Amino acid sequence: MQNSRFLAVGILLSVVLAFGAGVYAGSSNNFSSPAAAANSMVLNPDQVPSDVELKQFWTAWNVLEQNFVDTTPSTTLPTTEEKLYGAIAGLTESFGDPYTVFLPPVEAKQFQEDISGAFEGVGMELGIREKVLTVVAPLKGSPAEAAGILSGDAVLSIDGKSTEGMAVEAAVKLIRGKKGTTVKLGIGRKSESKPLEIPIVRDTIQMPIVNTVERPDGVFEVSIYSFSANSIEMFRQALRTFMQSGSTKLILDLRGNPGGYLQAAVTMASFFLPVGDVVVTEDFKGKADNVVHRSVGYNVFAKYPIKMVILVDQGSASASEILAGALNEHGIAKLVGTRTFGKGSVQELVDLGDGAQLKVTIARWLTPNGTSISEGGLIPDIKVDRTAEDVKAGKDPQKDAAVKYLLGQ
Numbered sequence: 001m002q003n004s005r006f007l008a009v010g011i012l013l014s015v016v017l018a019f020g021a022g023v024y025a026g027s028s029n030n031f032s033s034p035a036a037a038a039n040s041m042v043l044n045p046d047q048v049p050s051d052v053e054l055k056q057f058w059t060a061w062n063v064l065e066q067n068f069v070d071t072t073p074s075t076t077l078p079t080t081e082e083k084l085y086g087a088i089a090g091l092t093e094s095f096g097d098p099y100t101v102f103l104p105p106v107e108a109k110q111f112q113e114d115i116s117g118a119f120e121g122v123g124m125e126l127g128i129r130e131k132v133l134t135v136v137a138p139l140k141g142s143p144a145e146a147a148g149i150l151s152g153d154a155v156l157s158i159d160g161k162s163t164e165g166m167a168v169e170a171a172v173k174l175i176r177g178k179k180g181t182t183v184k185l186g187i188g189r190k191s192e193s194k195p196l197e198i199p200i201v202r203d204t205i206q207m208p209i210v211n212t213v214e215r216p217d218g219v220f221e222v223s224i225y226s227f228s229a230n231s232i233e234m235f236r237q238a239l240r241t242f243m244q245s246g247s248t249k250l251i252l253d254l255r256g257n258p259g260g261y262l263q264a265a266v267t268m269a270s271f272f273l274p275v276g277d278v279v280v281t282e283d284f285k286g287k288a289d290n291v292v293h294r295s296v297g298y299n300v301f302a303k304y305p306i307k308m309v310i311l312v313d314q315g316s317a318s319a320s321e322i323l324a325g326a327l328n329e330h331g332i333a334k335l336v337g338t339r340t341f342g343k344g345s346v347q348e349l350v351d352l353g354d355g356a357q358l359k360v361t362i363a364r365w366l367t368p369n370g371t372s373i374s375e376g377g378l379i380p381d382i383k384v385d386r387t388a389e390d391v392k393a394g395k396d397p398q399k400d401a402a403v404k405y406l407l408g409q
Helices: 034-038 054-066 080-093 105-115 168-175 231-245 262-270 320-329 386-392 397-407
Strands: 002-006 101-103 124-129 133-140 154-158 180-186 196-201 210-214 217-226 249-253 278-281 292-296 307-313 334-337 345-353 356-366
Touching: 080 101, 080 356, 101 105, 101 168, 105 168, 105 356, 154 168, 168 180, 168 231, 210 231, 217 231, 217 397, 231 262, 249 397, 262 278, 262 320, 278 320, 307 320, 307 397, 320 334, 320 356, 334 386
Parallel strands: 217 249, 249 307, 307 334
Antiparallel strands: 002 345, 101 356, 124 133, 133 154, 154 180, 180 196, 210 217, 278 292, 278 356, 345 356
């Protein structure tokens, strides 16, 4: 049995990629720091709890084997392997954590392909909020965004199948498909009195990462769409362009950013913080020593004072929340927008053998001040909503508020 640290911070299995603070907000494939690796769990596959009596389980197994009668032509009896996987899945689900999931071989292989960058689908990140399958964010330039999917949309059905009680992984499996095919999503939206039915044509997804805009009013914008392996260098270049512009007023737009690699968030925070400042803490709640991730101290603006605002919304998750929380609590930036998603847990991927894997939550993220990101997300300093009507009309009251704040400083 092997285990792999998921030290990235994206959020949740995505519809086209397995990004997540679960695959990315707490996880990454073989992407761990020495401290994290040293803190990794020690697993003993032969250890059997002394207080667990499995007689009931084997009795149920044998009763089903010996007495179950197939009464409908469509019933397909499970194989021995499928029964075993069903038992493991049921055990996993009993913990009640949407990010702790069992991955049979096929799903495990798909998961590995996703986090390695092979995407074909609709381009949106999914999570569970209040037991409802929810869109964390549509990816920039994706079919989902083009179809009008918004952060916070509830996914009520997939091709007519209800998602009530459905896990993220099961939804991903239904929504994924070949380029050019169509999936119909039943969408619940607070601003709409009735559910919407939105068809989306699947496509190959090209992940945008960083974009910059030098505004005529002197405010400089940097938008980060994901925390990928190469986002650090792109962000470094964006900050260099910002400094060369002569502007001292910066908007960092993390709206709709579902996360990515933890190290990317820590390094990006290091451009603004002195060496040793806490960026985020992995809290194992006593089951292992906490891991504190600190700034490496690039602190490029120490002699170049700036005013900074970070735009956030309910589509800002995991790595986005780590970066925003660190810069906000260290007094570097004000947060403008709406409450963030609140994906602040760390997952570890454990190999169960024969291609099956278990993704299990092992820790939670804490901001520098010790606030758990999972408990409600980050609350902005300046709360401003952006409605679906604003989006359709091309209006951005959140960015307008950020510009107004910066120009007033």
